[in-house]
Amino acid sequence: xxxxxxxxxxxxxxxxxxxxxxxxxxxxxxxxxxxxxxxxxxxxxxxxxxxxxxxxxxxxxxxxxxxxxxxxxxxxxxxxxxxxxxxxxxxxxxxxxxxxxxxxxxxxxxxxxxxxxxxxxxxxxxxxxxxxxxxxxxxxxxxxxxxxxxxxxxxxxxxxxxxxxxxxxxxxxxxxxxxxxxxxxxxxxxxxxxxxxxxxxxxxxxxxxxxxxxxxxxxxxxxxxxxxxxxxxxxxxxxxxxxxxxxxxxxxxxxxxxxxxxxxxxxxxxxxxxxxxxxxxxxxxxxxxxxxxxxxxxxxxxxxxxxxxxxxxxxxx
Amino acid sequence: xxxxxxxxxxxxxxxxxxxxxxxxxxxxxxxxxxxxxxxxxxxxxxxxxxxxxxxxxxxxxxxxxxxxxxxxxxxxxxxxxxxxxxxxxxxxxxxxxxxxxxxxxxxxxxxxxxxxxxxxxxxxxxxxxxxxxxxxxxxxxxxxxxxxx
Numbered sequence: 001x002x003x004x005x006x007x008x009x010x011x012x013x014x015x016x017x018x019x020x021x022x023x024x025x026x027x028x029x030x031x032x033x034x035x036x037x038x039x040x041x042x043x044x045x046x047x048x049x050x051x052x053x054x055x056x057x058x059x060x061x062x063x064x065x066x067x068x069x070x071x072x073x074x075x076x077x078x079x080x081x082x083x084x085x086x087x088x089x090x091x092x093x094x095x096x097x098x099x100x101x102x103x104x105x106x107x108x109x110x111x112x113x114x115x116x117x118x119x120x121x122x123x124x125x126x127x128x129x130x131x132x133x134x135x136x137x138x139x140x141x142x143x144x145x146x147x148x149x150x151x152x153x154x155x156x157x158x159x160x161x162x163x164x165x166x167x168x169x170x171x172x173x174x175x176x177x178x179x180x181x182x183x184x185x186x187x188x189x190x191x192x193x194x195x196x197x198x199x200x201x202x203x204x205x206x207x208x209x210x211x212x213x214x215x216x217x218x219x220x221x222x223x224x225x226x227x228x229x230x231x232x233x234x235x236x237x238x239x240x241x242x243x244x245x246x247x248x249x250x251x252x253x254x255x256x257x258x259x260x261x262x263x264x265x266x267x268x269x270x271x272x273x274x275x276x277x278x279x280x281x282x283x284x285x286x287x288x289x290x291x292x293x294x295x296x297x298x299x300x301x302x303x304x305x306x307x308x309x310x311x312x313x314x315x316x317x
Numbered sequence: 318x319x320x321x322x323x324x325x326x327x328x329x330x331x332x333x334x335x336x337x338x339x340x341x342x343x344x345x346x347x348x349x350x351x352x353x354x355x356x357x358x359x360x361x362x363x364x365x366x367x368x369x370x371x372x373x374x375x376x377x378x379x380x381x382x383x384x385x386x387x388x389x390x391x392x393x394x395x396x397x398x399x400x401x402x403x404x405x406x407x408x409x410x411x412x413x414x415x416x417x418x419x420x421x422x423x424x425x426x427x428x429x430x431x432x433x434x435x436x437x438x439x440x441x442x443x444x445x446x447x448x449x450x451x452x453x454x455x456x457x458x459x460x461x462x463x464x465x466x
Binding site for chain 1: 327329330331332333334336337338340341342344345348349352355356358359362363370372373375376379380381382383384385386388389396397398399401409410413414416417418420421422423424425428431435440442443446447449450453454457458460462463
């Protein structure tokens with residue numbers, strides 16, 4: 001179904017390109033609203049079933065398969081990722097699943113570098129024109145393929161990582177907390193480690209998120225779970241809350257430059273949130289394995305398409 | 318990970334930190350209000366003529382691959398930056414953008430509220446982190462951190 005919708009969009013964009021008349025799009029504002037609402041609902045459903053945030057699929061898919069300007073898509077992608085994360089944060093914090101100490105510790109480098117990434121995106125657009133856009137698409141395409149590879153080859157997560165030694169820096173910071181684990185019927189008290197490495201990695205993740213308008217759960221969960229050794233549930237919950245904070249810092253340079261248009265952003269936001277809710281409900285009845293491969297396929301195709309676009313822009317194709 | 322043996326039963330359920338709950342509640346309700354406002358605004362865009370940006374022109378610009386500045390020039394006759402919607406609240410675009418901006422402010426207010434809650438809980442070390450984050454978010458939202466024009 002998603003493929004069909006994509007096909008329609010690609011077909012429409014192809015028609016526009018062929019006739020060289022942007023006014024021949026043929027959709028009324030209401031039809032445009034409904035089309036992007038439906039697409040975003042499907043993105044939301046598929047994303048939840050595959051265990052990723054909608055933002056990481058939204059931006060490469062829209063950039064690869066619609067003619068809409070890259071800066072507008074990245075700003076909108078950041079907005080939908082942020083809105084979804086903010087709505088999802090509440091239950092995680094009420095249950096104490098997201099570690100508030102860890103959150104603020106990570107939010108400093110993450111939000112600082114996310115806002116830097118967003119400023120860089122606007123700067124590239126203003127000063128480098130088509131060449132800048134081509135390099136952004138090339139980098140994003142490569143990154144999306146890398147993320148797809150990560151899903152294929154490094155999908156292993158550890159529910160309760162075993163920590164042999166907590167380094168002195170992390171001990172001094174004091175990030176240890178506890179939460180109530182419903183499935184075990186007991187309190188889980190956990191430590192984290194290598195927080196200094198986490199600081200460095202969060203800076204990189206924030207920069208990528210702000211620059212490309214992606215949600216960053218795909219990178220944040222492994223950093224928290226596999227590097228800092230937080231329990232998987234804590235890592236997932238903390239990452240969701242952190243995306244809401246970091247993307248808020250990054251969204252404003254896009255808003256201030258007038259790159260967010262409500263007629264495009266609102267249906268995408270509503271669609272992704274509704275899709276996420278529907279996806280969560282049908283999750284128990286669907287085999288996640290198939291959807292996971294579908295997502296990997298979508299990401300690989302989007303990544304290759306972005307690279308192809310960038311090479312065309314640079315005159316290599 | 319060390320699971321604490323012996324702490325079984327709901328009576329040992331740890332209380333979630335107030336700072337987290339405060340952040341979650343503030344962010345949730347503000348983003349929800351923003352979403353409702355933005356839906357009202359978009360409904361106005363789709364059903365009335367009280368618009369700042371010509372919708373058909375906007376769609377043509379979007380589908381034509383125009384950059385944001387070109388779209389603004391073509392469809393609104395101007396290229397506003399910053400919080401342009403505050404002066405256009407009598408239009409669907411203005412209200413919808415106010416809703417979006419409010420949603421984008423949710424974490425800003427949430428982090429400030431959470432910072433005060435951390436202070437109340439005497440978690441002074443983390444107050445510093447939260448305060449720095451709150452400053453970054455506020456500076457970004459107010460346009461103090463900007464890319465220039």
